[in-house]
Amino acid sequence: MAIKIKDDIYWIGTIDWEIREFHGYGTPNGSTYNSYLIKDEKNVLIDCAKEYMFEELLIGLKSAKINPEDIDYIVINHSEKDHSGCLEKLIKYTNATIITNEKCKELLELQYNTDGWEYIIVDNNPEINIGKRTLKFIKTPMLHWPDNMVTYSIEDKILFSNDAFGQHVATSERFDYQVEELEVLYDDTKEYFANILLPYRMLVPGAIEALKNLDIEYICPSHGVIWKDHIKDIMEKYLEWSSDEYKNKAVIVYDSMYNSTKKIAYNIGNGLLKGGVEVRIYNTSKTPMNKIMKDILDAKYVLVGSPTLNSNIYHTVAMFLAYMEGLKPSGDKIGVAFGSYGWMEMATGIIKKTFEKLNFKIIEDECLTCRFVPKEEYLSKCYEFGKKLAQMD
Ligand SMILES: Cc1cc2nc3c(=O)[nH]c(=O)nc-3n(C[C@H](O)[C@H](O)[C@H](O)COP(=O)(O)O)c2cc1C
Ligand SMILES: [Fe+2]
Ligand SMILES: [Fe+2]
Known part of the structure; x- marks a missing residue:
């Protein structure tokens, strides 16, 4: 079901209440695959979901009152199947062009039958105007794969951060300010960091530095809740977790x-x-x-x-x-x-x-x-x- 973030911007993610294992990661509280929809002169879908979530993704699009065939662009920030598994089916429903980077295109082609897929490659073209807004693409290689990038909507001040800042939890709360126990949210985010981003933690301070130059009102990750009230805190925690400082533990x-x-x-x-x-x-x-x-x-x-x-x-x-x-x-x-x-x-x-x-x-x-x-x-x-x-x- 679609949830409005700002005018014409919706969360239309899918909630995987029953998943208990995610490539070796035990998920007793399930997970989410967050997709986002921006309605503008060009309608843009940002990231998809696992293949078996396709029907639910369609329900999300319907509740945001958009027909799949009216999607112009699908931004793929990362080619891992939890964010791209639906693509083969979705591309058939839409006439959408994929916006991604060269590396991500290469990895998509190694995972799917991509015959006939059309792309806009952002490596040398990091800003795309979609009407009232401009989307900016920033590469964040190895956070989580070599193909990762994040998408920033300049006018909305929203960062679509893909795997960064995510958590594996299935909840009906969509925003950090709705979460009753903030410490639990930080703990879930820490667990995600320790198991997904840890080997590449040396890249985190540089990435955070680049993000600090952006005016960010919302961080919309591809798993878990959206950060609104605790953006500075979660960035600081990312720096702390990547610092290799230890406790007497x-x-x-x-x-x-x-x-x-x-x-x-x-x-x-x-x-x-x-x-x-x-x-x-x-x-x-x-x-x-x-x-x-x-x-x-x-x-x-x-x-x-x-x-x-x-x-x-x-x-x-x-x-x-x-x-x-x-x-x-x-x-x-x-x-x-x-x-x-x-x-x-x-x-x-x-x-x-x-x-x-x-x-x-x-x-x-x-x-x-x-x-x-x-x-x-x-x-x-x-x-x-x-x-x-x-x-x-
Ligand atoms: C099926 C089995 C195979 C074992 N194989 C070895 C072995 O190859 N070499 C050895 O030194 N001890 C072997 N042991 C002995 C165990 O290492 C020993 O009983 C030890 O105290 C078990 O520690 P635990 O109670 O923490 O499991 C084996 C024990 C079992 C039950
Ligand atoms: Fe990933
Ligand atoms: Fe992911």
């Missing part, structure tokens, strides 16, 4: 078959707590990796534990390590590998390889690997190790 990530590795995890955790460190403990079988990454973003310590299973690391921990490695959290962290084993310890070496790739400072201790079940005396060494770790610079 430890994230302990583990799995365990018979609770031996779990006991080590909890005892080191108690030691860290005693030493004044904020502690989070996550079991990789029970917590989605994206929740864990949100906490790792600004943690000082990352402790990863696994039993040895069939001369290897436990599979859920391996999966987490592969995920974390790709997201490249700051190397300015302390890494601790631990685990229980029976006859030949194999898991911690694998964990440390990931820490090495990420440039974490690895701390070793004899209490970190234990044969079978750790006894009281052993566990008190883990506790003492946690206390000692808490004092580390």
